[in-house]
Amino acid sequence: MTVGRGKWIIASAAPFLVFLVVFFYAPFAYVVVYSFKTGSGAGLSNYIALLHGTYLRVLAASLKLALSTTLITLLLAYPAAVYAGLMAGVRERYIVLVGFMIPFWIDFLLRAIALKNILYILGVRPGFTATLMGMVYDYLPYMFLPIYASVSNVPRNAVDAARSLGASAGRIFKSIILPLTMPGIAVGIMLVGLMSLSDYVIPSLLGNVDTYTFGTILYYMFLESDQWGLGSALTVLLVASTMAAGYYTVKKLGKEALEGWES
Amino acid sequence: MKGAAVKLVDIWKSFRGTPALRGVNLEARQGEITTILGPSGCGKTTTLKVIAGLESPDRGKVLFDDEDVTGIPVENRDIGMVFQDLALFPHMTVWSNIAFGLEARRLPAEEVRRRVKWALELVNLDPQVYANRRVTELSGGQQQRVALARALVLEPRVLLLDEPLSHMDYLLRRSLLRELKKLQRRVGVTTIYVTHDQTEAMILSDWLVVMRNGAVVQSGTPMEVYENPRDSFVATFFGDGNLADAGFFGVDGAASSKALLRLEDVEVNPDPRRVDVVREGRIVEAFFQGPLTRLEIDVDGVILAAYARAGNGWRPRSGERVRVGWRLSDVRVLPG
Numbered sequence: 001m002t003v004g005r006g007k008w009i010i011a012s013a014a015p016f017l018v019f020l021v022v023f024f025y026a027p028f029a030y031v032v033v034y035s036f037k038t039g040s041g042a043g044l045s046n047y048i049a050l051l052h053g054t055y056l057r058v059l060a061a062s063l064k065l066a067l068s069t070t071l072i073t074l075l076l077a078y079p080a081a082v083y084a085g086l087m088a089g090v091r092e093r094y095i096v097l098v099g100f101m102i103p104f105w106i107d108f109l110l111r112a113i114a115l116k117n118i119l120y121i122l123g124v125r126p127g128f129t130a131t132l133m134g135m136v137y138d139y140l141p142y143m144f145l146p147i148y149a150s151v152s153n154v155p156r157n158a159v160d161a162a163r164s165l166g167a168s169a170g171r172i173f174k175s176i177i178l179p180l181t182m183p184g185i186a187v188g189i190m191l192v193g194l195m196s197l198s199d200y201v202i203p204s205l206l207g208n209v210d211t212y213t214f215g216t217i218l219y220y221m222f223l224e225s226d227q228w229g230l231g232s233a234l235t236v237l238l239v240a241s242t243m244a245a246g247y248y249t250v251k252k253l254g255k256e257a258l259e260g261w262e263s
Numbered sequence: 264m265k266g267a268a269v270k271l272v273d274i275w276k277s278f279r280g281t282p283a284l285r286g287v288n289l290e291a292r293q294g295e296i297t298t299i300l301g302p303s304g305c306g307k308t309t310t311l312k313v314i315a316g317l318e319s320p321d322r323g324k325v326l327f328d329d330e331d332v333t334g335i336p337v338e339n340r341d342i343g344m345v346f347q348d349l350a351l352f353p354h355m356t357v358w359s360n361i362a363f364g365l366e367a368r369r370l371p372a373e374e375v376r377r378r379v380k381w382a383l384e385l386v387n388l389d390p391q392v393y394a395n396r397r398v399t400e401l402s403g404g405q406q407q408r409v410a411l412a413r414a415l416v417l418e419p420r421v422l423l424l425d426e427p428l429s430h431m432d433y434l435l436r437r438s439l440l441r442e443l444k445k446l447q448r449r450v451g452v453t454t455i456y457v458t459h460d461q462t463e464a465m466i467l468s469d470w471l472v473v474m475r476n477g478a479v480v481q482s483g484t485p486m487e488v489y490e491n492p493r494d495s496f497v498a499t500f501f502g503d504g505n506l507a508d509a510g511f512f513g514v515d516g517a518a519s520s521k522a523l524l525r526l527e528d529v530e531v532n533p534d535p536r537r538v539d540v541v542r543e544g545r546i547v548e549a550f551f552q553g554p555l556t557r558l559e560i561d562v563d564g565v566i567l568a569a570y571a572r573a574g575n576g577w578r579p580r581s582g583e584r585v586r587v588g589w590r591l592s593d594v595r596v597l598p599g
Contacts, residue, residue, distance in 0.1 A: 153353065155348055155349075155350045155353065156348050157347070157348055157350035158350045158351075158352060160317050160337070160346065161350035162352075162363065163317070163337045163338055164315060164337050164338075164343070164414075165363050165364030165367055165413070166338050166339070166364050166367045166368055166417070167363070168367070180353070
């Protein structure tokens with residue numbers, strides 16, 4: 001289905017675009033300029049300063065946390081989403097969906113604090129494990145929902161059709177279900193990966209010095225130590241790598257997500 | 264390709280306590296097209312899934328050539344199926360869709376190539392043109408052909424079709440039906456076709472099975488069922504007809520039983536020597552349908568439908584008074 005690209009369509013998107021320019025692109029351009037500012041003029045000194053071992057360690061910790069979170073949420077959400085979208089009866093589907101959605105209804109911060117207390121009772125002290133659990137808990141729906149949505153790419157009777165053609169369960173998964181849900185996987189990986197990479201709330205509540213993420217260190221640079229030049233440079237790097245990662249993910253996994261299957 | 268004779272013996276099936284099939288008995292002869300006709304919810308799709316092995320019956324037996332296949336899962340039952348939504352694999356090309364079942368059987372590449380090509384030609388799709396197209400780029404009729412080729416390429420014992428044309432427009436449906444029938448004649452596979460559309464059933468069937476409320480009401484050749492419907496449901500679901508008390512039609516004896524008079528047996532302004540009964544009536548509605556006009560005629564409070572052939576300058580209009588007549592031998596008193 002293609003929607004006409006008339007002037008009215010563009011006009012209807014204009015308020016959103018104006019909002020984005022005023023509140024995002026213009027300030028962001030300022031941040032880019034700021035990142036090249038040095039004491040006396042312009043230069044790369046802020047970027048060079050980021051190559052210091054402290055920041056590289058933060059980068060490594062942040063990446064480790066984001067990758068672990070993404071992997072665990074994927075492993076938890078994928079089977080549930082495919083089950084709910086493809087195999088479950090109506091009643092079972094609602095049980096799974098509501099089960100995944102209810103945590104969404106409670107405030108993010110409140111959930112993190114509650115989890116901190118629960119983990120404390122269980123003897124899990126702030127650190128990598130606690131932060132990872134907090135992130136998995138909070139980001140699970142962002143992995144689940146896009147995958148669940150992508151299950152609708154699988155035609156209602158495709159699994160039965162494949163069975164009638166003599167395919168084993170393994171073959172049906174590998175050559176029908178997995179490729180058709182790949183767009184959802186790509187979107188889920190992108191969402192959870194990016195959010196956990198720059199999260200501030202969870203590491204500061206559940207983490208310790210080993211779980212400094214980009215989010216925590218940005219908070220420190222901008223709001224506690226007044227190092228705006230350094231903070232801006234880090235922001236630019238973060239956005240650039242995010243864009244690269246997003247581009248790669250879409251290109252590699254989710255080309256279909258943008259094109260769609262519909263005829 | 265040689266098909267198997269299919270037989271269902273006393274099939275029962277419930278879903279969450281609600282019975283869907285209540286003792287279905289059915290036979291489909293080898294190499295013929297058997298149509299299962301019925302309104303939605305009558306259990307016809309469930310019956311097809313039981314034959315396919317996609318649903319297992321609570322009770323009863325499925326026989327292919329007298330061999331009990333009830334316990335054999337769909338993967339090994341050697342059937343080909345075309346689904347209502349076609350269920351083509353949207354991320355694959357035409358070629359990969361058709362080759363899917365052959366590759367699942369790990370056949371050598373050369374044989375896969377030969378058979379996919381054969382199947383494409385069978386359904387009148389030029390392999391040169393269509394093999395590498397995405398199935399989502401095809402028209403509805405072309406997708407239909409791919410689904411059929413995918414089901415036939417394995418040379419199954421039984422071909423099962425679940426209302427595969429229900430989403431098509433009228434003209435395309437008609438031409439695909441005729442083509443399907445010719446194709447079936449050529450390959451000779453036993454075919455079972457499920458539909459709620461009596462026209463499809465009339466065009467296709469060698470053998471017709473009418474279902475209602477989870478059971479078979481009547482089966483026979485289309486002509487037998489049309490001419491001798493078992494009850495008023497079959498009479499009006501397969502074919503169009505006038506139902507009234509037998510007495511109204513002038514049949515003596517069972518005056519209060521229901522009787523059927525087909526539309527084509529009602530003559531408008533008849534030659535009195537050719538009919539047994541002549542009555543007066545008034546045209547209530549006239550529906551112009553090209554060569555024929557369908558009339559609804561009020562005869563002493565009973566609305567009779569009839570076809571009038573316009574001719575000699577006569578154009579039937581509502582309000583006009585006409586005579587209608589019929590032969591008593593065309594009136595069928597329905598049992599029960």
